[in-house]
Amino acid sequence: MSAPSSKPDSRLVALMVLLVLFSPLAIDIYLPAMPLMATEFDVAPTRIQDTISWFLVSLGVGQLLAGPLADRFGRRPVAMAGIAIYAVSSGMAWVAQSLDALLIARLLQGAGACATSVCAFAAVRDSFGAKKSGQMISYLNGAICFIPALAPLLGSWLTHMFGWRSNFSFMMAYAVVAFVLVMTLFRETRPADTDTSGRLLSPSRYWQVLKEPVFVYHAVLCLLAMSVILAYVTSAPVRLISELGLSMEAFTLWFGTNAAFNIFASMTAPKVIEKFGSRKTLNAGMVTLLFAGCLMAALSGTQQAWAFMLPVIVSSFGFAWILGSAAGKALEPFGQRAGTAAALLGLFQMSGAGTLVSLTQRAGLSEPHLLVFHMLLLAPGLFVLWSSAGKRWHTAEC
Template sequence: MSTPSSKPDSRLVALMVLLVLFSPLAIDIYLPAMPVMAEDLGVSATRMQDTISWFLVTMGLGQLLAGPLADRFGRRPVALTGIVIYAVSAGLAWVASSMDALLAARLLQGAGACATSVCAFAAVRDTFSGKRCGQMISYLNGAICFIPALAPLLGAWLTAQFGWRSNFSFMMAFAVVAFVLVLTLFRETRPADTDTSGPLLSPARYWSVLKEPVFIYHAMLCLLAMSVILSYVTSAPVRLINGLGLTMDEFTVWFGINAAFNIFASMTAPKVMDMIGSRKTLYGGLITLVSGGVLMLSLSHIQAAWAFMVPVFISSFGFAWVLGSAAGKALEPFGQRAGTAAALLGLFQMSGSGVLVSLSQRVGFSEPELLAFHMFLMLPGLLLLWSAKGKRWHTAEC
């Protein structure tokens, strides 16, 4: 049990990093293998992209159950259960012989990943308060960005040496190691005064969070920022490998460079918030993302990898600043309902972005147009932040 503080707990932070890595690992490790997987299973590139979008949809929806479970039974048992589900579903993906079987396994895997993610962010909210909570979330996001830097390199090697199914073997092994570490090292963080009365899935539990305009506004910003990243990771293999003819190794180099920008942006976002405040950081992030969309369209006629990736590099900073400023603010009012609030935030961020990107991919946009479209969707949030309501919902100091 714990109460929010401002002092870091290095072991807890390390374990929370471990828990949030399940989701990006499940997305990024097999990105270089997606063209091979599509050919092997006889499906289109768009259909193979559904393995990512559907994973995120289930990951978000599952949090509606995982959040209340984490509030009722504690962060530790729910996290351990999620790890088991993740490992089993990775095994099902490994033996999948059809696209339908692979999608079913990915849906289940999203349910496992959602439990680990909810528990990680709820534990951060349990342990850290105020601005420190937002900063720690930024650090977690920075750690998450190590996966896009390393996982595609590993996935490319595994695919070349052992075939695309070996990526799911690695996920199983990762889950086993994580299970042992969480089982032996993770101490429960759920506050002693957490309200565990009433039905588990009471609509009132969710409504108490959803009726807060501060939550809705910042959760929507997280959704839209995540949709930029999701549209990138699903479109990059199609644009760079299929469209521009890059090799798998060349693709992983570009992907790794962007991950390095993501890491730097996320790790420095807390310092930026310290220097200029979270409101100005949010301003900067929204403006950066919109500007990235303008640049993406301006360079879209150039058939070169750099023309596609440079606007993405810029958007990495916008994403880190928006998510660091908005996620902590969205969870801030919910000390005794941190699990439920984290679950709803995950629903917005994961399921919302998954549905939005899946629909926009079917409109007929080219890959640069798709990314620019999602970057431009940040503009209403920027305009609202300038309004009187926006100034109330996100004060200059938080």
């Protein structure tokens, strides 16, 4: 394969967007239907929230296999296999007659989505190189943020017209269309010098990545930033619909408004990084999330939707700046192991965040205080960035 290019290939970027949308689509489209699902299955709302947490855990853990598979066999065949699994599991969720059956379908759905995510981010690293890939990842994150803006609107309409199960039939249809497009348009990006030695699941394959402190530090930051977004996504329906009494339409409006700010923050993050440098951007991202946590704590007693959503909107900028600065930096040292590195980053970001939020949801915190907790968890990461070790792991020149 030719050397990584600094000029975006519009077709490749479009296909990568198509691949990364599988995960947020599986999370956001049925959010307005969660209270209805809890009623139909006769379970507490936290049990329905488990359908998101289980999906994210599977999404992350599955990448331990998907990453080495993408390095061994290529991005294209692994992406197609993941899409096929996603389509089948969406059909299983569509016909599920119990919450347990739905949870099993969601585990499989996460396994399918993990393959598409790994292949998308590995292909970006393949095609745009160590430095440019961080900016391209920011653009992908911006595209991902369109889903929270549009999917709840679609999910609300589907649920109203055809019932909550129609959300999963839509996911299945999306997978079928994506499979055809990837099969016909996606050209393999795996570099010829990709390391394919050793056993597929050899611990040494992962250790080569995990022993690099630059990766571990930035992957943990991605985990903590993602946990803020996940805590918001899983708590918003309970806080806004069940507790504050918002209609589905009002919930969707607030959700879409936050998504619009998230899109803006993610799309402008590469320009911010280019102008101020990734270290200053990362610093600003963590400071912003800490400020959002303090603001949420101050407004936690106000029983109004704006009091919950304003700190979340502020946090959107911190989230975008952290991921834009940290994700590319985490993958930077691994040109020959991009698939494995992307898989471990996904494990931290998805399974780590999913597990952390699932545990903290059971601590009895109110929805605002849950978000305060996760936002303030970024404080140690900021102190590390200011330390001598942090200055080595993320230099001002990056």
